[in-house]
Amino acid sequence: MEHDWINPCAGVECYSCMWCDGGLEMCRNCHAFEGATPDECPQKEMDWQMADLVYKGIINFRDGNWYGECAQVMRPVYDLDNYMAEHGYIRDGLNNAGNPKWSKIENGTDSIPVPIHEASVPGSINRNEEQPPT
Ligand SMILES: [Zn+2]
Ligand SMILES: [Zn+2]
Numbered sequence: 001m002e003h004d005w006i007n008p009c010a011g012v013e014c015y016s017c018m019w020c021d022g023g024l025e026m027c028r029n030c031h032a033f034e035g036a037t038p039d040e041c042p043q044k045e046m047d048w049q050m051a052d053l054v055y056k057g058i059i060n061f062r063d064g065n066w067y068g069e070c071a072q073v074m075r076p077v078y079d080l081d082n083y084m085a086e087h088g089y090i091r092d093g094l095n096n097a098g099n100p101k102w103s104k105i106e107n108g109t110d111s112i113p114v115p116i117h118e119a120s121v122p123g124s125i126n127r128n129e130e131q132p133p134t
Helices: 018-022 048-055 072-078 080-086
Strands: 060-062 065-067 089-094 100-104
Touching: 072 080, 080 089
Parallel strands: none
Antiparallel strands: 060 065, 089 100
């Protein structure tokens, strides 16, 4: 089942919370948001610990079951090399800024996917302050 995305801001758009301001959405059914989003919706509210395990790339829900694997949304963080390889790129040293350089391999796709750096994923900063409003 797919997630059912809503703006959970008390049902009203205030334009001053992280949901309205950041354009974030949360799943109505499992409360997934951002990196704590399994591939498919478990249709049941995840508690904080489960959401955290999804966020850390440890568990994922698909095909009606939980698996000990990284959800697609977090693969650019936890499974970056495989993720890039599937898009036709391999790691090729570092650029001047010290970030990984990626070289296209044969049969690679035309456009390079932009890897998400962990620090740029909202929710990695302080989960305690970023809990969805209840
Ligand atoms: Zn709001
Ligand atoms: Zn969901």
